[in-house]
Amino acid sequence: MKIDGPVWALGAMSGTSLDGVDAALLRTDGEAVFEFGETGYRPYSDAERAVLRAALGRWPGEPGVEAAAEVVETAHAELLCRFRADLVGVHGQTLAHDPRGRGTHQAGDGALLAEVLGVPVVWDFRMADVQLGGEGAPLAPFFHFACAKWIEAEAPLAFLNLGGVGNLTWIDPSAEAPEAEGALLAFDTGPANAPLNDLTQARRGAAFDRDGALAAAGTVDEVMVARFLDHAYFFRMPPKSLDRNEFPDLSDLVAGLSDADAAATLAAILVGSVVRGMEHCPAPPERVLVTGGGRKNPVIMRGLAEAMGCAVEPVEAVALDGDMLEAQAFAYLAVRVARGLPTTCPTTTGVSAAVGGGTISAPQGR
Secondary structure (H helix, E strand, O other), X not given: OOOOOOEEEEEEEEOOOOOEEEEEEEEEOOOOEEEEEEEEEEEOOHHHHHHHHHHOOOOOOXXXXXXXHHHHHHHHHHHHOOOOOOEEEEEEEEEEEEOOOOEXXXXXXXXXXXXXXXXXXXXXXXXXXXXXXXXXXXXOHHHHHHHHHHOOOOOOXXXXXXXXXXXXXXXXXXXXXXXXXXXXXXXXXXXOHHHHHHHHHHHHOOOOOHHHHHHHOOOOOHHHHHHHOOOHHHHOOOOOOOOOOOOOOHHHHOOOOOHHHHHHHHHXXXXXXXXXXXXXXXXXXXXXXXXXXXHHOHHHHHHHHHHOOOXXXXXXXXXXXXXXXXXXXXXXXXXHHHHOOOOEOXXXXXXXXXXXXXXXEOOOOO
């Protein structure tokens, strides 16, 4: 696919929080952001979410994976057919992530979606990175770099995504390109909303802790927080990445606490893991811009603000959309793949060299 200038690309993201599919249009040439377009959201039903949960940690051919892929493909097709775009980038739903072992597995067939939508679809973004020794995650940092340029940032800053798993992108906006030396450092900080969501689902039948009300009513078990933050992961140097279920003992750790105390403790663990991660940044950021569902939890945001030595703000403070930033990232990355530009580099995933990931599937006859 030949791209000579800015095009309208459509990105789709289904995150580890298992809430649903986000979609967003972005006008870009894969380097600069020119315009943000319309967005959309298709939530998973409780039944669909149960199918996805049952397939977590499983690999192609294992029980439940085919049913999960059908859920993912159906949801994406229903949402993405509402948009018109020149190119589509689809992340899919991560079911398993083991970059140092079996690899990485995202459910959702991009070739099938290309036939349904009638436009080229870029998908399977992580595999090439993993095959070249990278972690395969996080993938949004190159887009975060473009956003830092778009907001005309002058001093180092960080984007903190609090989805199911937390990830941090430190950026030097004076760099010429995201793959330039010293431009970026990115890594997963630790568990974010996933354990909180699992807790409220299991104990309260609620998908998440709305407005942090449950955590606000509880008391943090500081001993448990300190014990958890002694995990070897937090002492590993970045880049590094996590699977959603990397810490299976986390739910057991808070099993004896009341609902409110457990939620408060999990929120404190999230904050503590981010603070640990900030210690790896090459220089203190002037501000931390928070995206993902965690920015809507006042307990988490207050905890981060109290623990950091800089401003902590939702990305809406700079006119970005924290609900759609990940979807926009895959629109941006799709254009980079189509242009043959890198999508990851050693300081974002630990890959051996800057590499462009992703498979392009065009509809038959195009």
